[in-house]
Amino acid sequence: MKQFSKLLEHAKMGPLSLDNRLIMAPMGSLNADSNGYITDNALAFYSSQASGGLSMVIVECTATDDNLSRGEDNVMCLYENGQVTGMARLASAIKDQGAVAILQLCHIGHQLSLADRKESLGPSTMFEMQGGIRPFPIRGLTIAEINQIIDDFAKAAWRAKMAGFDGIEIHGAIGHLINMFCSPQYNHRTDKYGGTPENRIRFMVEIIEACQKSCGKDFPIIGRICGDSFDPVDISLEEGIVHAKALEKTGIVALHLVGGDSNNVRVINAQYDVRGDYIPTAKAMKEAGVKIPIILDGGFTTPELAEEVLRAGYADFIGIGRPALADPAWIKKIKAGRRDDIIPCMRCTMGCVGTIAGFNAAIGLRCSVNPLCNCTNFRKVEPAKEKKRICVIGGGPGGMEAARLAAERGHEVTLYEKRKLGGTMHEAGFSDELKGDIKILIDYYVRQMNKPGITVIEDEATAEKVLAGNYDAVIVATGAVPVITKFEKQGLANVHSIYEYCGNPAAYDLGEKVVIAGGCFMNLEVAQSLLRAGKKVTVVSRRGGGMMGVMEIGDDNSSPQQQRLMILNAQKGIKYKLAKDVASVTETGVTLRDLKTKAEETIECDSLLICRGYTGRPKIYDELLKEMSEVYLIGDSKMKIRCNDKRNIGDAILEGWQIANRI
Ligand SMILES: Cc1cc2nc3c(=O)[nH]c(=O)nc-3n(C[C@H](O)[C@H](O)[C@H](O)COP(=O)(O)OP(=O)(O)OC[C@H]3O[C@@H](n4cnc5c(N)ncnc54)[C@H](O)[C@@H]3O)c2cc1C
Ligand SMILES: Cc1cc2nc3c(=O)[nH]c(=O)nc-3n(C[C@H](O)[C@H](O)[C@H](O)COP(=O)(O)O)c2cc1C
Ligand code: SF4
16 A cells, blocks of 8 residues: 555645545546436446545536537536436435546537537637548637637536536546637637637636636636647647646636647547656646646556656646546555556557447447446346356456456356467557557456466366366357468468467568558557558558548547557558558569459568458367357357457457356
């Protein structure tokens, strides 16, 4: 506990008393009904989040009008008095668990277009290319409309206070309306709301002052801003500091910092960005004399990093967004001496943002590494009624999650692993720099395999061995193997499978020019690592012949990660050959064939990395099924062929969890 003494320290934020310095950052959960009213699922979600010991929970962006301030359907709203009752239950659900309850108020601005409405609002009239693909109109606000929006915020703030929230947060970041006012990219106004950074922050300052009027100056308000967009055309660090100081003067109780913008997609940092992405921004704010407490989010996936930043004094509180979905019980586990049991978020954004950005409001917020996330209403873990002897074949994420949960429920588990615990996560985590989060996840699971009730056998399981063990149930989690292409079978020294390469990149000398055949995100990540090593990379894909152009490749990633990867690859000069296939390969180059015209072209290269999918369906499953009734197949081993069947770590973990929870 001494190790995390700063994180666990009691602290003040204005009039608020916090049990520790770990805060849940706001995350849209889409848990409201279509009228913006709080549902039982919202109560269950926030109650379970707060129960893990977080000192403050900042509830997600909540719309202030019933028109253009809302984004997707199912966004929480507080524009009418009828919505107060549900909000009051929500505030209670959080406070019952001992956390401070804050509600974030927000106008969605141009992010509205994600919800496919007709126009969005902004400081200035302009067109922008949504996702770099489709033109989208933004209509500049009149002064009367600005005043109306300020008034809407003030009324929503008052309703939040009536509902029993301990305070509110005004959302001035992540591309939403207030952030657009702050941004020179979107704000071209020549009146008092545009021009200088002081003028651009005025809209937010006036909103805060109006909320202070409606709620009283002692009602705590947190200001959320972008401290640095890391983009030459958007908010600079210097401007961020001006904005922070202007907000400080209003009497807000804390500044909640993020960074990045919609051009570079760094607001929800990717696996490819360093953890603690905005630490330099917070540090610069402190050095520039910003005195109010700073809450800092952005990739704090371990308590060690959080403690380090708090001790260095760069921030006063750490906000965890995704890590709190992966495991809301950081504080409880640390206090119980169980730091090693904290489930690490791998910053994949596949479960959380992936589902939202896929416009799939029906699914809502989920987490790849935590099947309980936002599902506590219907998923419960209880001790097994009858203790069974279970054999798990395969120590990848699917097998290890199944083993972990089955043992936790009281079963006796034997897990066979023929290579090394971690499975294909070792290939997925091929680069410390780009995929280090997956290594952290492997370490977590390996620690779990040392728990009582689990015996790991480092050996290949066969049907005979398993049957000889007289198990009550068998879970087959043997993963998938790469399809070997005719080009690899040619035996050329410059042709390698991506799978083999990812197993040990240091063992390969690929030369200067590399062609990668296959357009899934895993291959684009390999491209990024080679580009970072100074190589010239061309990606060939059969995809990419349609309307979405280059965005059709790598689309098996979550949307923010895909966009971030495409940006990073473009910055490093990646080349694409889309809607083409490899026709032949020699020691000096690759000949490509256009899928439509059949025209061929040859490009020089030193090596070809190739992937044509992976197949599961292991023989052992059918062999065991003939002899036993309780045999289950999970994870990649269910897969016919990846590419058509987009499976990943999250799918394997979920299926492992589901079986282990019902045996
Ligand atoms: C290059 C690459 C990059 C990837 N990147 C990502 C990524 O960034 N994010 C993501 O979510 N997914 C990624 N994936 C996919 C992800 O790794 C898999 O979906 C996931 O690991 C599947 O988990 P699993 O438990 O089903 O199988 P696996 O992880 O494949 O584990 C199966 C295990 O079973 C063992 N085994 C097999 N047969 C036997 C036997 N008879 N006896 C004993 N042991 C046996 C194997 O040795 C292996 O360890 C990537 C895959 C590849 C190939
Ligand atoms: C699914 C999801 C939804 C989010 N919704 C909001 C939101 O409603 N308001 C907000 O200010 N930030 C939102 N964010 C940003 C987070 O609060 C946080 O700043 C960001 O995810 C980086 O922190 P992390 O690395 O700890 O996740 C969201 C992030 C995610 C992953
Ligand atoms: S889905 Fe991925 S990024 Fe999102 S919280 Fe879970 S592990 Fe983290």
